Amino acid sequence: MKDKTQQPSPEIPNQAYQLYDKYAHGMLSRRDFFSAMASLTVNAALATTFINSMLPNYALAQQVSFNDAGILASYQKFASPQGYGEGRGYLVKPKNATAALPTVLVIHENRGLNPYIEDVARRLAKAGFIAFAPDALWPLGGYPGNDDEGRTMQRSLEPTKIVADLKAAALWLKQLEGGSGKLGVVGFCFGGAITGRLAAELPEVVDAGVPFYGSPPPVDSIANIKAPLLVQLGELDERVNAMWPAAEELFKRHKLDYKIEFYPASHHGFHNDSTARYNKDMADLAWQRTLAFFQQHLS
Structure with a gap:
């Protein structure tokens, strides 16, 4: 192997x-x-x-098997009247839960719901959360099976409708039967940017957010954020990191509850274990912090 x-x-x-x-x-x-x-x-x-x-090797990215005995996984649809009308995503629950559980929305990179993101949802379920990973490409039939085509497909969609679909997913998950009513959001790259945006545009819905190497929320919306944020950045990710100092000044000005973590010797995408940018030690540390953050703020 x-x-x-x-x-x-x-x-x-x-x-x-x-x-x-x-x-x-x-x-x-x-x-x-x-x-x-x-x-x-x-x-x-x-x-x-x-x-x-x-290029991703998704055989490397499976940390939790899709047929793991401790989880229940299914694909679910949700209404999105302000977006493309209907969304679809991957829902994973811990099996045999005896109490209401906090929920976490998992937002993919700029290429659709690939196997790596589905595995992230399964990891959250194994940690005791109900996880839902929507596929922004569903209006075009869903993730096509390879990332290059997925990127092309996502660029062809209308950005405002993609955001509307992801907002609808957050609202659907927040009210899901078996959920506790607490909602966390975690996203990667494109999904990291959307994580902050949902926190700003749905301040009464999002209870905690963990953006991985995404651009900051729009400056005119930062004051709206109420949820605590844990920002995860690769030390070597020059493009994204250059965007954060100005945003952090606004975070401080508006007294947001936030923390920014930089991961040494780590590039953009360091958490994605399907490509050579993966940094296992830093990815493991970032994930431990993510779970602890959600456990703290969604309990």
Whole structure:
């Protein structure tokens, strides 16, 4: 079995990760990515090896089996009248729960509900939460089975309707039978940005938020946030980290309950254990903090 801690060759400079981040977020074409890699004196073969190492291997990402005896998993639909009309997501509950449980909305990256995000939902259920991971791509038939196509599909959707669908998912989950009425939100990349946005735009709904390496909420909405936030950032994630100092000033000005954690030697996407950006030690630490944060604020 492949070592989950395996990293790309040390010949790859850190700047290559920043270039890949831009490529993955549609800021660079594949051709421009390779041209920029060449400027770093990375040859074409090594650049190809690097970009291939960034492609997900979802066999590595399964920490909790989909048929684990301790969980109940299903796909559920919800109404979204302000969005695309109907949403769908992956609902996971602890099996044989004897009391109402806190709920956590899990928001995916910019490519739809892939197996890594489904596994995150299962991890939350194993920790005692009811987790729901909506798929923003459901209006187009759902996650297509590969991330590149998923990114293209997500870019084709109307952003305001995507947000409306995710708000509808939060409201649906908040009122779910068997839930305690407490709602946490955790998101990654695109989902990290949406986590903060939901906290700002649904302040009476969101009780705690954990954004992983996402952009901050819009500045004109930060004052609305009531939920405590735990912001998880990779130390080497230059693009996203550059956005946070100005936002943090507003967090302080409005006396928000928040903490920002930086994870050493970690790139954008360091929690995603399906790609070579994964940093196991830091991902484990960030996840331990996430669970403790939700246990504290959703109990």
